[in-house]
Amino acid sequence: MAILIAGATKCSLCQQxxxxxxxxxMFPAFIPEHHRLYRYSDASLHQACYQRCADHDELEDLLERYWKVYDQRPMPPPEAAKNFDAWYNNSKEVKIWQQQLAAFWERNS
Ligand SMILES: [Zn+2]
Incomplete structure (x- = not known):
């Protein structure tokens, strides 16, 4: 999720x-670099700026559908959670989920 420091962070749209x-x-870091809406990934915006931005409806739709894919990410069994990186890097379920995520971005680029 974007980091917001009130009084210092600038709105990605109006730069104030x-x-x-x-x-x-605040958007999570969810859009890949090659995507045309990448500038919104990990961004903080004034709610008013966001509401009137031309990409608002597309972003809302994209984010809602992204969360559905994200929510399907596998979680480690308790014994594997102790060594999360090893589990994550070697899990067949994680590889399948990563392919689903890649396919999502292929369909939505
Ligand atoms: Zn703004």
């Missing part, structure tokens, strides 16, 4: 500093 009392939209 986001203050503590501003309503914000």
């Amino acid at each position: 500093v986001i203050e503590a009392d501003h309503e914000v939209m």
Whole structure:
């Protein structure tokens, strides 16, 4: 998820500093670099700027569908969780999920 420091972080759309009392939209780092909407990945925006931006509806749809794929990510069994990296790097279920995620971005690029 994007890091927001009120009084320092700038809105990715209007480039104005986001203050503590501003309503914000924060995106996770979810869009691959080659995607045309990549600039929104890991971005913080004023809610008002986001609401009126031309990409709003597409981003809402993309994010909603992305979460459905993300939510299917496999989780390690308890004994494997102790060595998460080894499990993650060698898990067949993780490889399948990564392929599903890659296919999602192929369909949505
Ligand atoms: Zn803004």
